[in-house]
Amino acid sequence: MRFAALAPHWLIVDEAHHFLPTLAQPAQESLPADLGGVAAVTVRPRELARPFLERLEAALGVGPHAEETIAEFCAVRGLPKPSIEDQLLEMVLPR
Numbered sequence: 001m002r003f004a005a006l007a008p009h010w011l012i013v014d015e016a017h018h019f020l021p022t023l024a025q026p027a028q029e030s031l032p033a034d035l036g037g038v039a040a041v042t043v044r045p046r047e048l049a050r051p052f053l054e055r056l057e058a059a060l061g062v063g064p065h066a067e068e069t070i071a072e073f074c075a076v077r078g079l080p081k082p083s084i085e086d087q088l089l090e091m092v093l094p095r
Contacts, residue, residue: 009037010039011037011038011039012039012041013039014041015042016040016041016048016052017042017043017044017045017047017048020040020048020052021047021048021049022046022048022050030051031051031052031055032055035052035055035056035057036057038056040056043065043069044072045069045072045073045076046075046076053073053076053077054077059073059074070082
């Protein structure tokens with residue numbers, strides 16, 4: 001749909017853990033390889049379907065539990081948890 005009509009430019013999936021839950025495990029073929037322009041909003045990254053989670057390129061944590069949410073995203077993806085210094089540096093000097 002996005003490529004045929006060139007829209008929507010961004011797809012926001014709120015409560016993504018309900019839309020693509022871990023137990024659903026969508027087939028690898030059912031998701032596009034490139035999820036650029038897709039933002040998944042969740043407070044439970046561990047409850048996202050693995051094929052979907054593996055295609056996400058970045059995480060943003062906000063609120064009083066932001067650090068825990070980022071740590072959970074990193075743990076599920078097998079990524080090192082960023083230090084607060086890394087996070088502040090990324091805000092000041094984006095890649």
